[in-house]
Amino acid sequence: xxxxxxxxxxxxxxxxxxxxxxxxxxxxxxxxxxxxxxxxxxxxxxxxxxxxxxxxxxxxxxxxxxxxxxxxxxxxxxxxxxxxxxxxxxxxxxxxxxxxxxxxxxxxxxxxxxxxxxxxxxxxxxxxxxxxxxxxxxxxxxxxxxxxxxxxxxxxxxxxxxxxxxxxxxxxxxxxxxxxxxxxxxxxxxxxxxxxxxxxxxxxxxxxxxxxxxxxxxxxxxxxxxxxxxxxxxxxxxxxxxxxxxxxxxxxxxxxxxxxxxxxxxxxxxxxxxxxxxxxxxxxxxxxxxxxxxxxxxxx
Amino acid sequence: xxxxxxxxxxxxxxxxxxxxxxxxxxxxxxxxxxxxxxxxxxxxxxxxxxxxxxxxxxxxxxxxxxxxxxxxxxxxxxxxxxxxxxxxxxxxxxxxxxxxxxxxxxxxxxxxxxxxxxxxxxxxxxxxxxxxxxxxxxxxxxxxxxxxxxxxxxxxxxxxxxxxxxxxxxxxxxxxxxxxxxxxxxxxxxxxxxxxxxxxxxxxxxxxxxxxxxxxxxxxxxxxxxxxxxxxxxxxxxxxxxxxxxxxxxxxxxxxxxxxxxxxxxxxxxxxxxxxxxxxxxxxxxxxxxxxxxxxxxxx
Numbered sequence: 001x002x003x004x005x006x007x008x009x010x011x012x013x014x015x016x017x018x019x020x021x022x023x024x025x026x027x028x029x030x031x032x033x034x035x036x037x038x039x040x041x042x043x044x045x046x047x048x049x050x051x052x053x054x055x056x057x058x059x060x061x062x063x064x065x066x067x068x069x070x071x072x073x074x075x076x077x078x079x080x081x082x083x084x085x086x087x088x089x090x091x092x093x094x095x096x097x098x099x100x101x102x103x104x105x106x107x108x109x110x111x112x113x114x115x116x117x118x119x120x121x122x123x124x125x126x127x128x129x130x131x132x133x134x135x136x137x138x139x140x141x142x143x144x145x146x147x148x149x150x151x152x153x154x155x156x157x158x159x160x161x162x163x164x165x166x167x168x169x170x171x172x173x174x175x176x177x178x179x180x181x182x183x184x185x186x187x188x189x190x191x192x193x194x195x196x197x198x199x200x201x202x203x204x205x206x207x208x209x210x211x212x213x214x215x216x217x218x219x220x221x222x223x224x225x226x227x228x229x230x231x232x233x234x235x236x237x238x239x240x241x242x243x244x245x246x247x248x249x250x251x252x253x254x255x256x257x258x259x260x261x262x263x264x265x266x267x268x269x270x271x272x273x274x275x276x277x278x279x280x281x282x283x284x285x286x287x288x289x290x291x292x293x294x295x296x297x298x299x300x
Numbered sequence: 301x302x303x304x305x306x307x308x309x310x311x312x313x314x315x316x317x318x319x320x321x322x323x324x325x326x327x328x329x330x331x332x333x334x335x336x337x338x339x340x341x342x343x344x345x346x347x348x349x350x351x352x353x354x355x356x357x358x359x360x361x362x363x364x365x366x367x368x369x370x371x372x373x374x375x376x377x378x379x380x381x382x383x384x385x386x387x388x389x390x391x392x393x394x395x396x397x398x399x400x401x402x403x404x405x406x407x408x409x410x411x412x413x414x415x416x417x418x419x420x421x422x423x424x425x426x427x428x429x430x431x432x433x434x435x436x437x438x439x440x441x442x443x444x445x446x447x448x449x450x451x452x453x454x455x456x457x458x459x460x461x462x463x464x465x466x467x468x469x470x471x472x473x474x475x476x477x478x479x480x481x482x483x484x485x486x487x488x489x490x491x492x493x494x495x496x497x498x499x500x501x502x503x504x505x506x507x508x509x510x511x512x513x514x515x516x517x518x519x520x521x522x523x524x525x526x527x528x529x530x531x532x533x534x535x536x537x538x539x540x541x542x543x544x545x546x547x548x549x550x551x552x553x554x555x556x557x558x559x560x561x562x563x564x565x566x567x568x569x570x571x572x573x574x575x576x577x578x579x580x581x582x583x584x585x586x587x588x589x590x591x592x593x594x595x596x597x598x599x600x
Contacts, residue, residue, distance in 0.1 A: 104500060127514040139514040141507075164510035167502050174502040175510045178493040182516035185489030188562050192485070193478040196549060199556045200404060202467050202474040207441075210464035210475045214427040214439040216482035218518030249496060256499045258590065262488050265565050290558065 004030035004154060010063035012056050012079055012086070013100065014041035017126075018069035020134040021099070021159050025067075026050050028158045033062035056080075057089030065155060066096045066119075072244070073103040076110060087117040094119045097152055099140075099159075101125050101180070101245070104173040104252055107143070111169035121169055122148045124156060125176035129236055137161040141179070143172030177252060180245035181263055183237070186220040187283055188266045194228055195290030205229045224284035233281035233288075240279040243270040304330035304454060310363035312356050312379055312386070313400065314341035317426075318369035320434040321399070321459050325367075326350050328458045333362035356380075357389030365455060366396045366419075372544070373403040376410060387417040394419045397452055399440075399459075401425050401480070401545070404473040404552055407443070411469035421469055422448045424456060425476035429536055437461040441479070443472030477552060480545035481563055483537070486520040487583055488566045494528055495590030505529045524584035533581035533588075540579040543570040 007030040011022040014036035022045060026032045033051040035058070036042050046052050053059035056079040060066045066086055070076050076098060080086050086096065096114050098107065102123065111121035122144035132138040138160035142149050149165050156163050166175045193216075197207040208225045211217060227233060246267040253260045269289055276292065278285045307330040311322040314336035322345060326332045333351040335358070336342050346352045353359035356379040360366045366386055370376050376398060380386050386396065396414050398407065402423065411421035422444035432438040438460035442449050449465050456463050466475045493516075497507040508525045511517060527533060546567040553560045569589055576592065578585045 127511075127516070139510070141510040162513055164506065166506045166510050170500075171502040171506075174497050174500045175507045177500075178497045178507055179511050179514060179516045181493045181496070182489050182511065182518075182521065185492070185562075186486055186516070186518065189482050189485030189489065192560050192562050193481045196481070196553050196556075196558055196560060197474050197478045199558045200470075200474050200477075200552055201556075202471040206464065206466045206471075207475045207478055210439070210441040210466050211427075211479050211482065213462055214479060215519050215523075216427070216479045216486070218482075218486065218520070219515050220518070221482065223515075252500055253496050256496075256501075258496055258499045260492050260496060261565055261569065262485075262492050262562065265561055269561065 004028040004158060007031065007065065007155065008063040009033070009155065010035070010053070010059035010061070010066040011069070012036070012059050012066065013069035013075070014045065015069065015071065016130045017133045019045065020130070021069060022050060023048060024136050024158055025155060030155070033059050035059035055084035056086050057084045060086040060089035060094070061091060064091060064094050065152070066090070066094055068096065068098045068100060070100045073106045076100065076102050077106070080110060080113060087113060090114070090117050090119045092118045095122060095148055095151055096120070097122045097124050097155070099124050099126055101176050102173055103248055104170045104177060105255055107170045107173045111144070120144070120148050122152050123169060123172035124152065125172055126160060127176070127179050128160070132160070140164070141166050141172045141175035143167055143169050143174070174252075177245070177249050180242070181249045183220065184242045184246050184270070184283065185262055185266050186218055187224050187286055188269060190221050190225050191228060191284070191287040191290060194225060195287065227282060227284040228287035233285040235280060235282045237283045238279065239270055239273045239281055239283050239285055242283040243267060243274060246270065304328040304458060307331065307365065307455065308363040309333070309455065310335070310353070310359035310361070310366040311369070312336070312359050312366065313369035313375070314345065315369065315371065316430045317433045319345065320430070321367075321369060322350060323348060324436050324458055325455060330455070333359050335359035355384035356386050357384045359389070360386040360394070361389035361391060364391060364394050365452070366390070366394055368396065368398045368400060370400045373406045376400065376402050377406070380410060380413060387413060390414070390417050390419045392418045395422060395448055395451055396420070397422045397424050397455070399424050399426055401476050402473055403548055404470045404477060405555055407470045407473045411444070420444070420448050422452050423469060423472035424452065425472055426460060427476070427479050428460070432460070440464070441466050441472045441475035443467055443474070444469050477545070477549050480542070481549045483520065484542045484546050484570070484583065485562055485566050486518055487524050487586055488569060490521050490525050491528060491584070491587040491590060494525060495587065527582060527584040528587040533585040535580060535582045537583045538579065539570055539573045539581055539583050539585055542583040543567060543574060546570065
């Protein structure tokens with residue numbers, strides 16, 4: 001494992017994911033300067049010895065690497081621009097690494113803007129959630145030049161367990177978009193299947209057990225299938241986030257002229273869950289759509 | 301592993317799956333009497349030392365176990381009934397094991413008819429395909445009494461690697477129906493996702509590689525995702541069979557008053573593949589739906 005002594009990193013965005021990631025880099029020896037819109041997480045990390053910055057620009061100016069871990073595409077746009085923004089503060093040749101889930105189309109634009117400002121861009125979104133961020137076992141999907149990836153590798157290997165170079169700028173975000181589509185639609189498949197099993201008179205838990213290990217098996221069947229059976233919808237990935245992710249996939253599809261009927265259908269189902277008040281639950285709560293719409297009792 | 305010497309089995313239905321299964325039982329020491337509508341597979345197995353019967357009834361009369369491995373629900377109905385049928389030939393107390401994929405609702409009726417005729421019923425459909433049938437690594441999902449399952453266990457353990465008791469009669473077929481739904485819908489999710497990745501300008505092979513091992517991972521992404529990327533649609537499970545399986549799921553759902561919008565959508569997509577002439581290809585050929593409907597060229 002690399003010692004990151006001598007690495008200077010500006011880290012912007014200290015949400016549930018960003019906090020443990022910034023801390024992991026600090027613990028590996030990097031000099032990490034953090035910034036966040038709200039102050040509480042900044043102070044919490046300051047207490048652990050990380051440096052702090054009052055603006056995105058100051059955080060950026062403190063590092064040869066600038067990591068962004070923000071909520072959405074408008075947030076990335078917001079921290080890049082303006083007199084206090086990343087572009088204004090950017091060191092010559094600095095590498096900006098966007099590890100949040102950002103629109104692939106906007107990403108190409110951001111990469112161009114960073115290049116104009118004299119920096120380099122890598123999109124490196126992650127899969128694995130808060131647990132993966134804490135344990136540094138994230139899967140990282142990278143888009144950018146091979147040189148940028150190799151330059152970032154020592155940092156990324158302290159944050160994740162799997163690092164794949166997907167292609168040029170934007171391709172990391174395309175992979176992430178597609179990842180969220182498969183997750184969302186597979187949850188939809190498992191929900192519909194287990195709901196049918198239960199309604200037809202079988203025990204969904206035993207049906208799931210019969211399917212694990214066969215062709216129908218998936219991480220989703222194992223993990224989210226269990227949540228459906230247990231009725232435990234404590235948020236991992238939220239219904240509302242899943243809905244946003246599918247919308248983003250549909251926007252990308254629209255821009256490249258592709259129809260995605262299954263994605264559109266599932267987006268509508270997740271929207272119905274939000275309308276029913278389940279937006280804050282784990283996305284496996286899509287299962288409740290099928291118990292809610294029950295029109296007759298179970299048979300058998 | 302059990303030696304099946306002393307076990308007498310009537311085996312009806314010698315398709316791609318039934319042939320290696322009957323042979324596996326024979327090689328394990330069972331006395332297997334086979335019957336099939338067409339004669340060629342019967343003669344092929346006779347040459348390997350299996351006994352043969354001219355009718356389903358004669359095959360049934362030759363065993364304390366009668367295994368059915370037939371194409372569909374009407375075929376099961378057909379071999380059970382009539383003067384030459386299984387019910388007419390059934391030994392008192394014989395156990396009829398239906399290992400094909402049969403409608404769960406019809407299964408409950410078949411189980412009742414076999415009970416009236418003095419026999420017992422176990423539905424024990426399988427997952428794993430011809431490869432699993434040959435290697436005796438099938439996943440078996442059983443519906444029936446625990447006593448029937450234990451009685452059949454020595455035979456079933458020579459045919460498969462995983463055996464799960466799902467519940468009473470019909471529950472094995474419910475699990476199989478649900479298995480096919482998840483397989484069909486996950487193929488749909490992977491097809492739509494890889495199509496979007498490619499159209500948006502990323503290499504689907506590298507996107508798939510980035511996703512394997514993460515939350516979007518599944519047997520389908522690994523196996524059928526690769527077939528999509530390679531464009532190799534040599535039939536494992538056929539598009540036409542997948543369509544039939546989803547129709548069967550929708551019939552069951554209709555009977556118990558449940559709407560399955562994602563299953564209905566995917567059924568329609570597979571139907572469009574059949575209409576486009578791809579019914580005989582592997583179900584991963586659903587991917588071609590998205591390349592066929594391309595309205596603009598790739599970008600990026």
